[in-house]
Amino acid sequence: KNEVEQSPQNLTAQEGEFITINCSYSVGISALHWLQQHPGGGIVSLFMLSSGKKKHGRLIATINIQEKHSSLHITASHPRDSAVYICALASPFGNEKLTFGTGTRLTIIP
Amino acid sequence: GAGVSQSPSNKVTEKGKDVELRCDPISGHTALYWYRQSLGQGLEFLIYFQGNSAPDKSGLPSDRFSAERTGGSVSTLTIQRTQQEDSAVYLCASSFDRAGKYEQYFGPGTRLTVT
Numbered sequence: 001k002n003e004v005e006q007s008p009q010n011l012t013a014q015e016g017e018f019i020t021i022n023c024s025y026s027v028g029i030s031a032l033h034w035l036q037q038h039p040g041g042g043i044v045s046l047f048m049l050s051s052g053k054k055k056h057g058r059l060i061a062t063i064n065i066q067e068k069h070s071s072l073h074i075t076a077s078h079p080r081d082s083a084v085y086i087c088a089l090a091s092p093f094g095n096e097k098l099t100f101g102t103g104t105r106l107t108i109i110p
Numbered sequence: 111g112a113g114v115s116q117s118p119s120n121k122v123t124e125k126g127k128d129v130e131l132r133c134d135p136i137s138g139h140t141a142l143y144w145y146r147q148s149l150g151q152g153l154e155f156l157i158y159f160q161g162n163s164a165p166d167k168s169g170l171p172s173d174r175f176s177a178e179r180t181g182g183s184v185s186t187l188t189i190q191r192t193q194q195e196d197s198a199v200y201l202c203a204s205s206f207d208r209a210g211k212y213e214q215y216f217g218p219g220t221r222l223t224v225t
Contacts, residue, residue: 030211031211033213033214035216041147041199041218041219041221042216042218042219043201043203043216044216045213045214045215045216047213048212048213086152086153088153097143097155097158097166097168097169098143098145098153098155098214099155100152100153100154100155101152102152103152
């Protein structure tokens, strides 16, 4: 079993819809990162969470440490939100490598 | 301000040749990471530098891979005797500190093709 699982793998939605991408993990973490990768490859860090909830514009990220689950929400989705969204786990044990999910490919149709 | 830069952006090399990939992190960032993204694969950790500490090399796939970071700034990833399975996008990222405390800023990557 992978340490980090994302769902769905692919998601297509109409412009304006509320989007939820889920990330579940099975190991202890010090933080969880949400990343965005656009076609062409550039990666942008969206959030780093160790507890609770963070909001940036139309993006909201939540984490439940006890349930080992995080969600990324996009409100009022727009075609420019089309990208691959990746969650990544930061180890709490001094080994600073990130363990990455396989990503969710989001397509927003105008 | 300048972000993380990487060079070259694309590299095509023949099997068996050595290649060097360069990363210039954001000024003042003490942590530097190398990752690899193979075609159709997810992101894979390679190596991590933090300040003057010994690097975490646990993700390097073979002894053909090595990396150094000079003066706590620029880093070079070297692949010796390249193989076709080394073809991938190599990404560098930097942050103020460790991955559990700060966001990472990614460079645009170097696309390596081994023919």
